[in-house]
Amino acid sequence: MKRFRFTVVSALLPLVACALVFVPSCAREQQASSPKPKVIVIGFDGMDPRLCKRLMDAGQLPNLDRMRQAGGFKPLGTTIPPQSPVAWASFITGANPGVHGIFDFIHRDPTKQCAPYYAAAETTEGEGGWEVGEHKIPLTFWPFNHEPPKTLLRRGGTPFWDYLDNAGVPVWIYDIPANYPPSPSKHGHVHCLAGMGVPDLLGGYGTYQFFSEDTLVSKSEGGGLRTPLVFSGDRATIRLVGPENTVLQHPTATHVELEVFRHPTDAAARIDWQGRTVVLNEGEWSDWQRVEFEMEMPQFLPNRSVPGICRFYLQEVRPNFRLYVTPINIDPTDPAGQKISEPKDFVTEIAEELGPFPTAGFQEDHKALSNRVFDDAEYKRQADYVLTERLSLHDFAFDRYDDGLLFFYFSSTDVQAHMFWWDSDEKHPVRSAEDAKKYNQVIIDLYRQMDGVVGEIVDRYGDDATILVMSDHGFCNFRRQFNVNTWLRENGYVKPDDCRSLINPARRPLVDWRQTRAYGFGLNGLYINLQGREKFGIVAEADRDTLLDEISDKLLAVRDPVDGQPVVATVYRSDEVYSGPLASTAPDLIIGYHRGYRASWSTTLGNVSKSVLSDNKSAWSADHCIAAEQVPGVIFSNKPIRKLDPSLIDVAPTILESLGVAPPSSMEGRSLFSSDAEASAKY
Amino acid sequence: MERLNTILIGIADAVLWCRDAVVSLAVMVGHALDAIAEPVLSPLVAFVNPILTSIVDGVFAALAPLPVWCGLTLFSVLAGLLSLGVFRLCSNQVAISRALDDIKANLLALKLYKDELRVTFRCQYRIAGAIARLQWHMFRPVAVMLLPMLPLLGQLGVRYQWRPLHPGExxxxxxxxxxxxxxxxxxxxxxxxxxxxxxxxxxxxxxxxxxxxxxxxxxxxxxxxxxxxxxxxxxxxxxxxxxxxxxxxxxxxxxxxxxxxxxxxxxxxxxxxxxxxxxxDYPSVDSWVYGSDYWIVHLFVVSMLVALVFRPIFGVRF
Structure with missing residues (x-):
């Protein structure tokens, strides 16, 4: 019997081997005979159609110009307001913001009157826990069922790739904004790495840490922590601030101690921590380094470790030792419970191939430049590193891609433009005319580099793939800033008359909500203090329309006292421009500024400054949060674009149609490759 | 709830104290053994290392035309055969066979008398006893086996755990x-x-x-x-x-x-x-088959397979 079984198994083994060898090869041959459709979408955040046109005319963007010559170029209508999370959410859902519910970078919770939160994601506090001494441990299992803190994606609507997922089309998405935490894939055909919106380990959108001998007191400075550093001989100890230990009843920040050794004579230093060492000469950056923050647990439980990655930049050794540490990113090799990709281990697969790479949504550290931790050249170098890393990810993405959809996002065209764009002879906020010109050239060089990237893709795939190159909005100089809340105060809508802030207790007197009829919040939003919606609302629903019309008219009449230029181009009423289930959560008015103007830095978080209009004095010298009509995005394709007036919401239906999936009726856009007449006949 | 908390924390603290005591004792014993062994083992290791390195270098030089994993597989096969040899010479095969037979017999009894609670408990007790005896009889051959295995691990580690720097690195x-x-x-x-x-x-x-x-x-x-x-x-x-x-x-x-x-x-x-x-600081070897840390898995799996396959030839049971 045993011998018989052995004989049968021996006979079957070659058959099984043949099956293993031949079946896949037959399947491959079958696949080869019927090529599957390919759609490649390259998202260049903030790529501007005017600059593209100018450079194409000058022959500086030959690859994009090839597409233009073939009828594949048009400005792309953006969202109201033209902000990245709003625009990319509309791209994702193929619908207006009333459907996805993202109207600004920052929203406010009216039930708490004016509590701010990031519009695209929200972290909820945990509920319950086992209290042991100083700790409160969530026991998530039955019968306790405590709720740990969670981060939730607040974007509404259905992402277009869900329809591809249902149809079995493979989808590869890299660094897409407004999709953190990434939406789940029901059928497992979607691979997505989240981009803009992914926080750093401190929970913010990029907090660098800067240590220097000339810093006298520790301080938090909009996007960074500045800490004094004191040497004893040539040795100093610094504390790298990490995430909060949420298991404590009163959470406090965790730390990692770093020993810094300065060379006694040379311009070099060494940083030691957790058994690791980095040696740097002055002016050098380290590679990505792993740091582990220990979350102290009750004594009878092992401590929990939260890993992160960061880079060190030794700016100066003497006379003033300066060390910059990048925001601590979630470690892609071990995201420690954070879901930053779909499926969860996709990010780890990438890291196994590429090594550690930055995961935070905002990677170019513009805040370090704005806060004068970096000079222009240092910022450019850091931004170049980001681009190099993005290009490695790009190569990885294309090496893996066979068919279906591939979306790849570049942030450099946006973040570098914010800091270096200046396309006029007017005085730059912080640079000399010569430097402004020099750094504006950085943007032109960047566009040329991106043109090369597009050229490689076109050469590789030719007509075998539908290639779309798009941006969410354009760009313009940011010269003057408008403080909405100051203007509202001066016009009697915000009270008291000496009010200095809506929410910041450090700036008193605070607003009196019982007398305030309207307030500005976010980059373009203006809200009525409405009864029944706002916690302390005073404006009756019946008076709302009159008040909105009155404010709109007054805003349109605002003139810059310096040159008499109109400041506001359009004021959009949200009940007129948005429709959908979440439209009611939008600001009541969206302010569309003229080119050159934008909401002031202080008004976005509800502060009230002295003057209504002031010069922008920040290195952040260009922007796009103005009237949507004035900063359209751009669309290029290797196929002729036949739609007359394409907009962002048309891209998703175009992708679906190109991959053989019918766009759902909930999508408001139409395919870019159908003429308007064809589209109306079809739909 | 507070009282329960106090009791639980008390129990946890007692467990921690025991753990710390055991660890401290183990460290003390380790240091003592190390101090005794150092004067003897250091010169011995210093004597053996260059000879062994030359032999292993020679073997790898001969295998140079073959893929990198071949050397590891060859040494894994040798390790498997060596283990069998050591087992054959150093183990009490009669006692091991008896323990294995006891385990087998009691497992069978468990299956046959699963409704008899007393028999079930008795069988489990006997299985535990047989496993303990088996472990005891395994100790000597395993300890002897460590003698050639440790230098072999060292020799394979310097080849498969780290790789040379590449030019430009x-x-x-x-x-x-x-x-x-x-x-x-x-x-x-x-x-x-x-x-x-x-x-x-x-x-x-x-x-x-x-x-x-x-x-x-x-x-x-x-x-x-x-x-x-x-x-x-x-x-x-x-x-x-x-x-x-x-x-x-x-x-x-x-x-x-x-x-x-x-x-x-x-x-x-x-x-x-x-x-x-x-x-x-040499980089790690990047391979799922023979790379950093995986080479130990490769060594273990292949040597175990070889040991299992050649067990009847050596007349060894374990």
Missing amino acids: QTQIDMIVDESAEGQGLGGLQVTLEADPAVTVETPAVPGDGKLVWRIHADRTGRHVLKFHVGDAIVEKELVVSDGFARVSPTRAKTDWTTQLLQPVEPALPETGSVRSIHI
Whole structure:
């Protein structure tokens, strides 16, 4: 019997081997005979159609110009307001913001009157826990069922790739904004790495840490922590601030101690921590380094470790030792419970191939430049590193891609433009005319580099793939800033008359909500203090329309006292421009500024400054949060674009149609490759 | 709830105390054994290492035309056969067979009398006893087997755990100096890395905490010798730069039999010098079949398979 079984198994083994060898090869041959459709979408955040046109005319963007010559170029209508999370959410859902519910970078919770939160994601506090001494441990299992803190994606609507997922089309998405935490894939055909919106380990959108001998007191400075550093001989100890230990009843920040050794004579230093060492000469950056923050647990439980990655930049050794540490990113090799990709281990697969790479949504550290931790050249170098890393990810993405959809996002065209764009002879906020010109050239060089990237893709795939190159909005100089809340105060809508802030207790007197009829919040939003919606609302629903019309008219009449230029181009009423289930959560008015103007830095978080209009004095010298009509995005394709007036919401239906999936009726856009007449006949 | 909390915390604390006591005891015993073994084992390991390295080098040179995993597989097969031989010679096969038969018989009894609670408990008790006896009888052959296995692990580790630097790659070199030298201040101890065309020294040695760290850049392929001038003495350290498979020696340290066993390529540093160890941070080998840490899995799996297949030939049971 045993011998018989052995004989049968021996006979079957070659058959099984043949099956293993031949079946896949037959399947491959079958696949080869019927090529599957390919759609490649390259998202260049903030790529501007005017600059593209100018450079194409000058022959500086030959690859994009090839597409233009073939009828594949048009400005792309953006969202109201033209902000990245709003625009990319509309791209994702193929619908207006009333459907996805993202109207600004920052929203406010009216039930708490004016509590701010990031519009695209929200972290909820945990509920319950086992209290042991100083700790409160969530026991998530039955019968306790405590709720740990969670981060939730607040974007509404259905992402277009869900329809591809249902149809079995493979989808590869890299660094897409407004999709953190990434939406789940029901059928497992979607691979997505989240981009803009992914926080750093401190929970913010990029907090660098800067240590220097000339810093006298520790301080938090909009996007960074500045800490004094004191040497004893040539040795100093610094504390790298990490995430909060949420298991404590009163959470406090965790730390990692770093020993810094300065060379006694040379311009070099060494940083030691957790058994690791980095040696740097002055002016050098380290590679990505792993740091582990220990979350102290009750004594009878092992401590929990939260890993992160960061880079060190030794700016100066003497006379003033300066060390910059990048925001601590979630470690892609071990995201420690954070879901930053779909499926969860996709990010780890990438890291196994590429090594550690930055995961935070905002990677170019513009805040370090704005806060004068970096000079222009240092910022450019850091931004170049980001681009190099993005290009490695790009190569990885294309090496893996066979068919279906591939979306790849570049942030450099946006973040570098914010800091270096200046396309006029007017005085730059912080640079000399010569430097402004020099750094504006950085943007032109960047566009040329991106043109090369597009050229490689076109050469590789030719007509075998539908290639779309798009941006969410354009760009313009940011010269003057408008403080909405100051203007509202001066016009009697915000009270008291000496009010200095809506929410910041450090700036008193605070607003009196019982007398305030309207307030500005976010980059373009203006809200009525409405009864029944706002916690302390005073404006009756019946008076709302009159008040909105009155404010709109007054805003349109605002003139810059310096040159008499109109400041506001359009004021959009949200009940007129948005429709959908979440439209009611939008600001009541969206302010569309003229080119050159934008909401002031202080008004976005509800502060009230002295003057209504002031010069922008920040290195952040260009922007796009103005009237949507004035900063359209751009669309290029290797196929002729036949739609007359394409907009962002048309891209998703175009992708679906190109991959053989019918766009759902909930999508408001139409395919870019159908003429308007064809589209109306079809739909 | 508060009372329950107090009780639970009390129990947890008691468990922690026991754990700490066991760990402390184990450390003390370990140190004592180490102190006894050191004078005997250090010279022995120092004697065996160069011979073994030459033999293993010879074998790998012969296997050079074959894929990298072949050498590992060959040594894994040898390790499996060696284990069987050791088992054959050093184990009490009669006692092991009896323990295995007891386990088998009681498992059968468990199956047949699963409704009889008393029989079930008795069988479980007997199985536990047989397993304990089996473990006891396994101890001697396993202990004997460790003697050839540890040097073999060291030899395979320097080939499969780390890879040579590729030309153009950067790495760091750490030199740890004795506490006496550290006490004098490292500034007083003149340490320089002699210029070598094989590498570019990118940073000066940054001292601190009893350690000096350089960053170097590999330029030329080959097996190079870096020379460190430490006061009046010269200390040498091997550096391997290659695009292919080669053995490396990440650490050269003063006599310490365990380090010598796992870093068998270079002789120990002189006892009288100020340098305690020099370490080159070689990259890990990247392979799921034979790369860093996976090579141990490969070794274990292949040697176990060989042992299982050849068990009847050697007439061994385990």
